Amino acid sequence: MINLTKLFSSQKSIQKSKPSTSEELLEVGEQPKEITTELTKNYQFCKNTFQESIDFTQNYIMIGKQKGFLCYLDSMIDSKQLTEKIVEPLSLSVEDLSIIENEESFEAFRKKYLSGLPHKFVTKEHEVIWYILSGYVVIFVENIKEVLCLKIFDIQYRSINEPSTQTIIRGPKDGFTESMETNVSLIRRRVKNPHLRFESHIVGRDTQTSVVISYIDGIANKGIVNEVRNRIKKIDTSYILDSGIIDEYITDKSYTVFPLINNTERPDTASANLLEGKVIIIVDGSPFVLIAPVVFTDFFQASEDYYQPFIMGSFIRFIRYFSFMIALVLPSLYVAITTFHQELMPTTLLISVQAQREGVPFPAVIEILAMELTFEVLREAGVRMPRAVGQTVSIVGALVIGQAAVEAGLVSNVLVIVVSFTAIASFVSPIYNFSISTRLLRFVIILAASVFGLFGVLAFLVLMVMHLTSLRSFGVSYLTPVAPLILEDQTDVFVRLPFWANKNRPKFLKTEAPERQENMSKPSPPKMEGEQSR
Known part of the structure; x- marks a missing residue:
């Protein structure tokens, strides 16, 4: 910790560490190699590196009055820019009588014919490979150790x-x-x-x-x-x-x-x-x-809380906390009460529940575990199947299987209601990976309730809180600002106060600028004309 x-x-x-660069291409203990001035060796080096890659291209071309060649990956560049901004200007440079002798003259040539493109001059073999892999067009010139890398990559991404x-x-x-x-x-x-x-x-x-x-x-x-x-x-x-x-x-x-x-x-x-x-x-x-x-409370907050009036945002946040507890303990409470603590239910409700369970051949824990596992299978199937049929399969499957199980006497109607309400409550969480944690813990607490009843449920919750207090996220206590309690940070935990009342950044982050805004007061309506101040 x-x-x-x-x-x-x-x-x-x-x-402060330096950003990683092309040095990552070197093997451990390998010394970087300089580019030679021999064009043929450089050409063979690039060819041997990429060998039979179908998207690797290298072509000899005249760079002014000197020989040279281009190499690049077709899959990483914009072919239109290659033609317009590199190939055509280089074809015009053939009439140039000047000779590229060093880096200064190479830079002057670039400014004259290849200006407007992001560029780098490199002198080592691993740097050349790095820029080719990054989508650059690399230009070698005969008798010159420097290599010009021009950025024209155009990778297609989702909009x-x-x-x-x-x-x-x-x-x-x-x-x-x-x-x-x-x-x-x-x-x-x-x-x-x-x-x-x-x-x-x-x-x-x-x-x-x-x-x-x-x-x-x-x-x-x-x-x-x-x-x-x-x-x-x-x-x-x-x-x-x-x-x-x-x-x-x-x-x-x-x-x-x-x-x-x-x-x-x-x-x-x-x-x-x-x-x-x-x-x-x-x-x-x-x-x-x-x-x-x-921290733990971050998983109950959503962007929309801050785009609606603070009263509505606070109410929705309360619903999330309530849904979390329902998704976590409702099935285990059903198992504990129906198995060990029937006296906690009103007599009328107890008679109704027991009447529905009269023909069910399995104990409550087997019932609820089977239904929970069935629902998890349906949920996963709905996610993995094509979108056109995924939702239909999950919804229809839940309805058909649930109704068939009740009619066959395998489960009771009350249990179907409990499992359905629990599943709906688990969807309320705005962060998906947090809801997965709730789903997994639900099975553990059901088993605890089937063995120890409500005592098992309570013991599990106590152990869970103890575990949460031991967690850290980059040095920050996971239950902050609840445990340890920080009163200054309670303005945006269980409820969201108005923006004008939330003046400071979270204290537990120990930021260098603790104050979010200057002192502001609640706005009040202007006084009516002729109204006297009190």
């Missing part, structure tokens, strides 16, 4: 659409995509702050995936930023294909079903967390952005 005080007090000793897992009624409808540049721009549009930082790192020996850490300098706590940076820097793996893999590598060492890092598809949610003083992690190729640190 990371102690928060120790983490913040030792932040001065943590050096900006509404998030599929975190939908809201009122609020922005745009969501993150798989493009790193698009995701960065979506945040930049909302946070026009010159202190907003985006630090790039390369993770994965084979995939060379770009991972960006974003925070607002002057707001975010440097201890948390350095901790996130160092954990990403320590990742040594073959591949990174999604932000979920980064999640497992950098999360605190705790065997828990509760998520210790939040994720979102919504740019407004990510921007709001940046402004609170948190750190976000963007992974190239993933539409889900990670947010750290996170």
Whole structure:
């Protein structure tokens, strides 16, 4: 576990790491090799590196009066830009009588014929391979050690659409995509702050995936930023294909079903967390952005809470807390009461429940476990099947199987109601991976209730709270600001107070700028004409 005080007090000793670059292509202990001045050797080096790759192209071409060649990946570049901005200008340069002799004359040639394109001059073999893999067009010139890399890559990505897992009624409808540049721009549009930082790192020996850490300098706590940076820097793996893999590598060492890092598809949610003083992690190729640190109460908050009147937002938040408890303990309460504590039910209700269970051949725990497992199978089938039939299968399957099970006398009507209400309550959570934790714990607490009754339910809840208090997310206690109790942060936990009353950022983050806004008072209507002040 990371102690928060120790983490913040030792932040001065943590050096700021440099972003990973083409050095990642070198084997351990391998020394970088310089580009030679012999065009034929350079041509053979590129050819041997990519060998029979169908999307690799290299062509000899005249660079002014000198021989040269281009090499690039067809799958990574914009062919129209290649023709218009590189091939055609180079064909015109044949009439140029000047000779490229060194880097200065090469730069002058670039400015004259290839200006307007982002570029880099490199001198090492691994740097050349890096830029080819990154979608650059690389230009070699005879008798010149410098290689010109021109950026014209054009990778097709999914367009900006509404998030599929975190939908809201009122609020922005745009969501993150798989493009790193698009995701960065979506945040930049909302946070026009010159202190907003985006630090790039390369993770994965084979995939060379770009991972960006974003925070607002002057707001975010440097201890948390350095901790996130160092954990990403320590990742040594073959591949990174999604932000979920980064999640497992950098999360605190705790065997828990509760998520210790939040994720979102919504740019407004990510921007709001940046402004609170948190750190976000963007992974190239993933539409889900990670947010750290996170506390338990964050999973009951949604963007829409802040786009509606605070009374309505507070009511909806209360519904989420209530639904969480229903989804967690309602089936276990049914098992405990019907098996051990029938005296807790009113007589009329007890007679009704027992009459329905009269012909059921299984005990309550077997009934409810079978129905819960059946519903989980239907839910997973609905997710994995094609969208055109997925919802139909899950809904019709639940209705048909539930009705058939009741008519066959395998389960009671009351149990079907309990399982259905529990399933609906589990969908209320705005964060999908948190609802998965609730679903998994529900089975454990059902087994505890079947053995020990209500005592088992209570014991499980006590153990769960003890476990939650032991968790940390980048040095921050998971149950903060409830345990330990921070009164200043209660303005946006169980209820949401008006914006004018919520003046400070969360105290538990120990941000460098604790104050969110100046002192503001509740607005009041203007006085009517002729009305005397009291």
